[in-house]
Amino acid sequence: MNLLVNERAGRANRVKRAAALAIGxxxxxxxxxxxxLGYFNLGVVLPLGLGLGLCALGLRWRQTARWVGATARRAMxxxxxxxxxxxxxxxxxAFWAVLATKKLADVPAAPPAAIVVLGSGSPxxxxxxxxxxxxxxxxxxxxxxxxxxxLVSGGISFRARSEGEVMAEYLQQRGLPAGRIVKEERSTSTEENLVFSRPLLAAAGVAADAPVHIVTSDFHTLRTGLIARRAGYTAATAIGADTPLYLRYNIWLREYFALLSSWVLREV
Known part of the structure; x- marks a missing residue:
């Protein structure tokens, strides 16, 4: 009987070790x-750290099991x-399920007085x-x-040029007249994107209560809408662009922590 129990425990441990190594x-x-590829943020670093940790655990599974089982406190x-x-x-x-089912925001019938495009911290x-x-x-x-x-919004951060400048150049190269574009070039976060953009919109003749479309990514519309309301945008609609598949789940992971951070910092 004990031999059978030990064999089952041994198989379970081998499966767990193999799973830890594979996932890691x-x-x-x-x-x-x-x-x-040039992406360095929490959504990339955290999975890398978890992966290296799981690989180390898989390689030292027996030593870890002995260390944990040495005392009842460690086991607990x-x-x-x-x-x-x-x-x-x-x-x-649960958070990812919300993002996966979140559709593009319904665009209201009233045309916007302004379209605010948020930067993405691109390298x-x-x-x-x-x-x-x-x-x-x-x-x-x-x-x-x-x-x-x-209005294109994004500061300099680690780039040689502001993201606002890069965004304006992209739009102009594709036919959007320079006279329609306003650049916000100081922001380094979503909250700053929206806060710093308000006086520029006012200077461009956009009333505080005028309808505004805020263009961001699909995963970001939830937090953007919450921050926009707190920043005083009374008639804003967040519209989300598709996130490239190879980046999607890393960015969703980063957004999970970003939403928690925004809640702690009282941005939402």
Whole structure:
């Protein structure tokens, strides 16, 4: 009987070890590839760290099991640690389910007085795929509403040029007249995008209560809408562009923590 129990426990441990190594390798490879492409943020670094940790756990599974089983206190802490991880995964899955079912915001019938395009923190001095998707959506919206001011918002951060300048250049190269474009070039966060844009919109003749379309990414519309209301946009509609598939789940992971951070900082 004891031999059978030990064999089952041994098989279970081998399965767990193999799973830890497989998942760890996938996460680590994903993080390394995205860093090589120039993406370096929480949504990339966290999966990389988790992946390396799981690989280390898989490689030292027996030593870890002996260390955990040495005292009852360690075994209890180990159980509570995995319960906390499970709780985090459940809340993350629920958040991702909301993002996956969230459709593009219904565009109101009233035409916007302004279209605000949020930067995406793209690396280098050219538009990233995520930012290109936002700009293309903004272009389509601007063509539908030729009277609307188009404000591009993004600061310098680690780039040689401001993201606002990069965005304005992209739009002009695709036929949008420079006279329709207003550049906001100081912001480094979503809250700053929206706060710093308000006086520029006012200077361009856009009333505080005028309808505004805020163009961002699909995953970002939820938080953008919450921040916009707190920033005083009384008639704003957040419109989301598709996120490239190879970046989608990394960015969704980052957005999970970004929403928590915005709540702690009272931005939403």
């Amino acid at each position: 390798l996938v996460l680590a490879a994903d993080g390394l590839v995205l860093i090589a 802490l180990w159980r509570w640690f995995w319960r906390a991880v499970l709780c985090w995964l459940v809340t993350l899955a 280098g001095s050219t538009a990233s795929p995520t930012l290109v998707a936002r700009l293309e959506l903004a272009l389509r919206d601007a063509m539908r509403h030729p009277q609307a001011v188009v």
